[in-house]
Structures are given as C-alpha cells and as structure tokens.
Amino acid sequence: MIQEITCFEYAGKVLEKLNPGIFLTTSFEKNTNTMIIGWGGIIVQWGKPIFIVLVRDSRATYNLIEKSHEFTVSVPLKSALLDEIRICGTKSMRELDKFETCKFTKVKGRKIDTPIIGECTLHYECKVIYKQPLNQAMIPEQIKKHYYDKTANHTVYYGEIVDQYLYTKE
Numbered sequence: 068m069i070q071e072i073t074c075f076e077y078a079g080k081v082l083e084k085l086n087p088g089i090f091l092t093t094s095f096e097k098n099t100n101t102m103i104i105g106w107g108g109i110i111v112q113w114g115k116p117i118f119i120v121l122v123r124d125s126r127a128t129y130n131l132i133e134k135s136h137e138f139t140v141s142v143p144l145k146s147a148l149l150d151e152i153r154i155c156g157t158k159s160m161r162e163l164d165k166f167e168t169c170k171f172t173k174v175k176g177r178k179i180d181t182p183i184i185g186e187c188t189l190h191y192e193c194k195v196i197y198k199q200p201l202n203q204a205m206i207p208e209q210i211k212k213h214y215y216d217k218t219a220n221h222t223v224y225y226g227e228i229v230d231q232y233l234y235t236k237e
C-alpha cells in the first residue's frame with residue numbers, strides 16, 4: 068500500500084535515521100545493489116527538492132550510479148533492520164548479493180528504473196542532476212587526515228527528488 072507524502076514532510080526523520088544508517092539503492096542493467104549511507108540529507112537548490120548523498124569512489128555503488136544517473140533512498144521507520152544495516156554497510160556487491168542475503172523485496176520504482184526496498188517504509192526516487200567530487204585542496208587538514216588518509220574520495224551526488232511516499236507491504 069502506498070501513502071502519498073510531500074517531499075519535505077519527513078526530511079527531519081531522514082536526518083534522524085542517518086544514524087544508524089539508511090539505504091541507498093542503485094541499479095544498472097542486471098545489477099541492483101544497496102549500501103548504507105550515514106551522510107546526506109534533503110536540501111533545496113535551483114528551486115528543486117534535492118537529496119544529497121556522498122559516495123566514495125571505491126564503492127560498487129559508485130560504478131552503478133555513474134552509469135544509471137539515478138538512485139532511490141529507503142528509510143526503515145517501523146522495523147530497525149539493524150542486521151541488514153550492518154550487512155549493507157560493510158559488505159560490497161562484489162562479495163555478495165545484498166538483496167538476496169537480506170531477503171529484501173525489490174519493489175518497482177514509480178518514476179525511475181531503480182527499485183525501492185519493500186521492507187522499508189519511507190522512500191525517495193531521485194534523478195542525478197549534478198555531481199561534484201570533493202575538492203581535497205579545500206578540506207581542512209584534520210578532516211582530510213581523518214577521512215581521506217588511506218581511503219578514496221567522496222563524490223557528492225545531487226538527486227532531484229522526483230517521487231516520495233510511504234510504502235507498506237500488503
């Protein structure tokens with residue numbers, strides 16, 4: 068069952084749920100994958116509602132989003148899904164199929180080709196309208212040392228929110 072919502076109605080809930088983590092799903096051709104994000108949020112830019120996500124260039128998700136130019140964000144509201152968050156936040160698509168391991172249901176997106184996760188309640192469908200790799204030269208030294216000493220850079224993806232709703236499995 069789908070319940071219509073407005074794009075900003077649950078923005079505060081999204082921020083609250085970034086810790087422990089929410090699901091960023093990407094799909095291209097036969098590959099569908101989800102990973103956990105802890106950074107991001109909903110903003111307004113160019114007069115549009117935009118979901119911002121930051122993806123390290125080393126993620127399998129990065130390769131998919133670079134090809135699909137779209138993504139969905141699924142937020143668990145009713146069940147915590149902590150085991151699933153642990154799996155999707157530590158395992159890569161390169162090692163295992165996370166949809167299969169977590170027994171997640173792929174529910175067809177309404178406006179884009181990327182599915183949502185049927186076991187989550189709150190969903191956003193987004194089309195990438197802008198992206199920007201972080202400029203390492205502009206990052207304060209302490210933060211750079213902490214987050215980028217031995218790890219890949221983040222690219223910031225700006226996904227225009229083209230649909231949002233609450234979903235409950237029948």
Ligand SMILES: Cc1cc2nc3c(=O)[nH]c(=O)nc-3n(C[C@H](O)[C@H](O)[C@H](O)COP(=O)(O)O)c2cc1C
Nearest residue numbers: 103104105106122123126127128156157158159160
């Ligand atoms: C709580 C939590 C938050 C995370 N936030 C992010 C994030 O915002 N960006 C990111 O690139 N990785 C983040 N990760 C790491 C990815 O979810 C993790 O590396 C995942 O295995 C990548 O999967 P993939 O290679 O299939 O894309 C987070 C992990 C956890 C546990």
